Amino acid sequence: MKAPRADHVVCGRVLAAATPSGLQVVEAVGIAMGRVVSAGTRREVTDAAARNARVTDAGRAAVVPGLHDSHLHLAALARARTQVSLDGAADGVEVIARLTSALGTHRPTEWVIGRGWSDAQFATLDPGQLDEAMGERLGFLASHDGHSAWASRAALRLGGIHGGLDDPAGGRIERDASGEPTGILREAAIDLVAGLVPETRGEALAPALEAILREMAALGICGATEAGDYTAGAGTGPYAALGDSFSTLAGLAGSIDGRLRLNIGFPAGAISNAAQLGLRTGDPLGQWATLRAGWAKVYADGALGSGTAALHEPADCGRRDAGILRVPREQLTRLAVLARPAGIGLAVHAIGDRAITTVLDGLAASPTRAAGVPSDRVEHVQLLRADDAPRFASLGVVASIQPVHAAVDRDMVEACWGGRQDRAYAWRTLVNGGAGLVAGSDAPVESVNPWLGMFAALHRRLPADGRPDWRAGEALTLPEALAAYMTAPAQLIGATDEGHLRPGARADLAVLDTDLDVLLAADERLAGVRSNLTLVDGRETPLG
Numbered sequence: 445m446k447a448p449r450a451d452h453v454v455c456g457r458v459l460a461a462a463t464p465s466g467l468q469v470v471e472a473v474g475i476a477m478g479r480v481v482s483a484g485t486r487r488e489v490t491d492a493a494a495r496n497a498r499v500t501d502a503g504r505a506a507v508v509p510g511l512h513d514s515h516l517h518l519a520a521l522a523r524a525r526t527q528v529s530l531d532g533a534a535d536g537v538e539v540i541a542r543l544t545s546a547l548g549t550h551r552p553t554e555w556v557i558g559r560g561w562s563d564a565q566f567a568t569l570d571p572g573q574l575d576e577a578m579g580e581r582l583g584f585l586a587s588h589d590g591h592s593a594w595a596s597r598a599a600l601r602l603g604g605i606h607g608g609l610d611d612p613a614g615g616r617i618e619r620d621a622s623g624e625p626t627g628i629l630r631e632a633a634i635d636l637v638a639g640l641v642p643e644t645r646g647e648a649l650a651p652a653l654e655a656i657l658r659e660m661a662a663l664g665i666c667g668a669t670e671a672g673d674y675t676a677g678a679g680t681g682p683y684a685a686l687g688d689s690f691s692t693l694a695g696l697a698g699s700i701d702g703r704l705r706l707n708i709g710f711p712a713g714a715i716s717n718a719a720q721l722g723l724r725t726g727d728p729l730g731q732w733a734t735l736r737a738g739w740a741k742v743y744a745d746g747a748l749g750s751g752t753a754a755l756h757e758p759a760d761c762g763r764r765d766a767g768i769l770r771v772p773r774e775q776l777t778r779l780a781v782l783a784r785p786a787g788i789g790l791a792v793h794a795i796g797d798r799a800i801t802t803v804l805d806g807l808a809a810s811p812t813r814a815a816g817v818p819s820d821r822v823e824h825v826q827l828l829r830a831d832d833a834p835r836f837a838s839l840g841v842v843a844s845i846q847p848v849h850a851a852v853d854r855d856m857v858e859a860c861w862g863g864r865q866d867r868a869y870a871w872r873t874l875v876n877g878g879a880g881l882v883a884g885s886d887a888p889v890e891s892v893n894p895w896l897g898m899f900a901a902l903h904r905r906l907p908a909d910g911r912p913d914w915r916a917g918e919a920l921t922l923p924e925a926l927a928a929y930m931t932a933p934a935q936l937i938g939a940t941d942e943g944h945l946r947p948g949a950r951a952d953l954a955v956l957d958t959d960l961d962v963l964l965a966a967d968e969r970l971a972g973v974r975s976n977l978t979l980v981d982g983r984e985t986p987l988g
């Protein structure tokens with residue numbers, strides 16, 4: 445069949461495709477019926493287009509395939525906008541100040557819900573200082589990395605937490621010298637209170653989601669993968685059995701469809717429910733054009749910042765601690781046995797080297813994937829044993845990285861992971877071992893800006909960090925980083941017509957505000973790149 449004539453010609457310096465080995469640049473692409481129908485010189489594409497075609501001329505600016513954020517928490521990102529933000533507070537004093545000002549806008553009986561604190565901030569507080577500020581109010585504050593939470597006295601009581609209560613499996617209730625809970629809950633202990641917290645749901649979340657979709661479009665993002673929840677509890681509506689994030693986003697699908705190609709993950713505890721609903725990883729969700737079922741999420745360990753990443757040798761800052769392994773190898777294999785025949789891929793959160801070894805062991809003992817079932821993925825991969833690097837390729841497991849974490853965590857890694865810093869965020873080692881990489885943001889933990897992530901992938905520092913690049917030997921090249929945000933996420937679900945702008949591809953693209961040469965220079969300006977025009981299936985999406 446002959447391709448239709450383009451009714452929209454986009455000229456500029458068009459990145460037709462980014463692969464780890466190089467970039468293919470053309471002068472123009474022609475678009476018709478939501479797809480790229482021509483690519484080449486200005487002359488070629490214009491001559492082949494319809495006479496009255498719309499022309500977008502970007503001049504010397506870069507036009508790129510729409511970016512895909514392979515790990516974010518979109519429901520939580522929207523919800524975070526409705527909560528008290530403790531992100532970036534300089535110290536405990538600022539945490540208290542932000543909370544106190546929020547108390548003024550809350551009724552006395554209303555929960556005070558916040559997120560974004562860190563152990564470093566809390567370490568500057570006197571014992572009991574937070575409780576003093578909160579009084580008898582119900583309060584729940586999730587940490588920056590989401591692997592810890594602080595609950596107020598009243599919230600602890602409501603959750604039945606007291607000095608005499610044992611730690612739950614896979615979790616820890618932090619206690620003071622007299623054995624009384626300090627309010628800080630780690631990993632599975634968070635659930636003792638989290639389930640009681642009234643989250644913003646459904647239509648009430650729509651305005652915050654709208655704002656975020658516009659921000660993402662303005663960053664050139666056309667696709668994303670919702671990482672999924674830890675438990676299947678707290679779901680609502682027709683997809684209640686798949687947990688809070690999945691059911692919340694499915695409930696708001698009408699606002700997302702056509703604007704963002706979204707893979708929505710669900711907790712591994714819901715694999716049977718997903719199979720019953722006929723959901724397969726990468727397959728379309730319901731009647732929606734751009735929504736798909738994602739991966740089943742498993743949490744194998746905690747996080748660096750909360751001291752709960754599972755390590756082969758104990759961490760060495762504050763307390764010596766080998767972290768919390770949340771899923772033994774056998775359980776992982778059992779999950780794979782359930783997931784494989786249902787066509788569901790696993791996404792396993794594993795940060796510490798012991799967690800990663802355990803996950804790879806568990807997958808090695810699992811039945812092989814049938815053809816067409818998307819690869820399993822390990823999320824984060826922050827500390828890696830050299831022996832484990834080639835196992836990603838041999839087991840067909842993809843590494844899902846969030847480059848900004850390296851830039852933000854560098855000091856913590858140097859302080860806590862003594863003697864093994866060269867194995868932290870070992871992206872070059874992964875690539876050399878043959879692993880496929882996809883990249884994401886982990887928003888709301890970090891900024892959703894993929895260009896900041898791209899800068900961090902190349903430099904392993906934040907743009908404002910005046911120090912030299914951190915352990916630059918493990919950095920990615922620009923083509924590798926672009927591929928991890930463009931072609932690789934599409935390849936992962938077998939979508940050969942996404943992630944690039946060659947003829948036949950879906951017209952998901954961003955006309956950037958930045959000269960291609962600036963992009964290629966890959967210096968601090970990279971983090972400031974924005975899109976002037978973002979298309980999904982050839983249709984313009986609203987920018988914010």
Ligand SMILES: [Zn+2]
Pocket residue numbers: 515516517671886
């Ligand atoms: Zn995450």
